[in-house]
Amino acid sequence: MVADRRSRLRSATEDAHRKLDLVVNDAGYFRDRSSYAAYLHATLRARQPLELALDDCGAEKLFGLWPDRTIAAALCADIHDVTAASATNSKIVLGQAFSPAQAIGTLYVMEGSALGARHLAPRAHSLGMSPTFGARHFAQQTAMPKTWSAFLRVLEAVSFDAFQEAECVAAARAAFDRFERAYASEISGGLISR
Numbered sequence: 001m002v003a004d005r006r007s008r009l010r011s012a013t014e015d016a017h018r019k020l021d022l023v024v025n026d027a028g029y030f031r032d033r034s035s036y037a038a039y040l041h042a043t044l045r046a047r048q049p050l051e052l053a054l055d056d057c058g059a060e061k062l063f064g065l066w067p068d069r070t071i072a073a074a075l076c077a078d079i080h081d082v083t084a085a086s087a088t089n090s091k092i093v094l095g096q097a098f099s100p101a102q103a104i105g106t107l108y109v110m111e112g113s114a115l116g117a118r119h120l121a122p123r124a125h126s127l128g129m130s131p132t133f134g135a136r137h138f139a140q141q142t143a144m145p146k147t148w149s150a151f152l153r154v155l156e157a158v159s160f161d162a163f164q165e166a167e168c169v170a171a172a173r174a175a176f177d178r179f180e181r182a183y184a185s186e187i188s189g190g191l192i193s194r
């Protein structure tokens, strides 16, 4: 049942989400344009290999809207807007092929981040960003508000055994970890001043 799987995923990742939220807020990523540029770089670094791995494992077959949900190209364009430097959609590979259960767990995190984007987009807009300058990826993430309910239907429809359920949860936690490490490393690496 979806309520079970979604609740399981939510409770298995709520500590990770809380940590992520704290890291992003503590970093002051939305304080000024250079901090925001660091946020964009971290997001791209965390996300791009996950998007590629989802493409490679055929995530589209599980979740038909997936191809419209990849935002690495928009992030590169945002980085170019904000820094005038080119960011390459570098195609770094994760070194892991996702099973269907791992793909679903990862998609849960990717689609969930679009819910967070609704809260972050206004903060980017207050720095002068817009859907056509610097906040293209937020515009893309928030443009299709029904995507989340479509994804929850997929989450409901798939049938997993106990091993796959565990794989799904572990993949969601691994995806959160990836984002947390990326956001934290921009701070610890001194790329943004605190």
Ligand code: HEM
Binding pocket: 006, 009, 010, 017, 020, 021, 024, 025, 108, 109, 110, 111, 112, 113, 114, 115, 116, 117, 119, 120, 175, 176, 179
């Ligand atoms: C500081 C940044 C973030 C804020 C303020 C934030 C905020 C939120 C909020 C308010 C929700 C609930 C929205 C709703 O139910 O309508 C949510 C859900 C979610 N967010 Fe975030 N978010 C942030 C970053 C992220 C990131 C970067 C990810 C993933 C990489 C993420 C993953 C999720 C997931 C998976 C859910 C769904 C939880 C559920 O099952 O209800 N969030 N976020």
